[in-house]
Amino acid sequence: MQIGTAANASGVSAKMIRHYEAIGLIANGTRRGNGYRDYDEHDVHELRFIRSARDLGFSLAEIRALLDLWRDRSRNSRDVHKLAARHLFEIDRRIIELQSIAATLRDLIEACHADARPECPILIGLSGPCPGHDYDRGA
Amino acid sequence: MQIGTAANASGVSAKMIRHYEAIGLIANGTRRGNGYRDYDEHDVHELRFIRSARDLGFSLAEIRALLDLWRDRSRNSRDVHKLAARHLFEIDRRIIELQSIAATLRDLIEACHADARPECPILIGLSGPCPGHDYDRGA
DNA sequence: CTTGACCTTCCAATTATAGGAAGGTGCAGG
């Protein structure tokens, strides 16, 4: 099948498939006589794997490692577990970070009258000292 | 003061201060005879504002708007509120997205034995159909 | 034979930040 068909079947855009090939994430597949790339079900399966991993927020570097494990029939599930666990850890960290930001924002937003007057606790909060950062000179 | 001093006092790196100037986020400040940029407390205040906004995850485009409002003494707090509320909405959306990802990952990870055997529910989960995506041909 | 829908490659933009090269400036110590 052509790249467009593989793209639709995998959920990975043709643009990205070419890119993944260029950076060596997937193999330089076979070409037809006209130079068009040719894909089969196996390729689509691999692309779906990539797509799923992307959807779970894995970076391309991590996906590269995951693909290596996926292709390796003598892999240890331990290695996969480690990779995924590390990723989950980062995600949980990011969630906590965002929740802290959201809480701060919510406080500021709730304190704001949201009317025609210029006074605004949000702007005051932003212009104040930034907690958690060390300045050379006191705030 | 010189750019390095302003950088330390604001928590914005000298590199970034120059960049913010280049993209017009902050004004092209005065220069000393030797060509060095010169900053005062007001500039540092503005940089801290930027820094705080960045810490809350505002994009530079949003910060540009926030700065305009901050500088505008005849602003409406409504406009600030709207901007911040939209940002908070996006953050909440992102949190939910990450929580969904984390839940999926946690399920996969917990199902994995993490030993020397190759069987791995994580890889199986990744190679399966990607929920929420329409394929041309059934999974 | 033209039109339209594919495909090809290459180049550029996005976002925010960091790193380095190459060179000028200014102060302090030997």
Place this chain on the structure above:
DNA sequence: CCTGCACCTTCCTATAATTGGAAGGTCAAG
């Protein structure tokens, strides 16, 4: 005085992942 060091300047490059476009080749249908 001269040297070294710490600072400043500009300009170019890179990162991560994706998207967009231009310029051109291929193919099937009308």
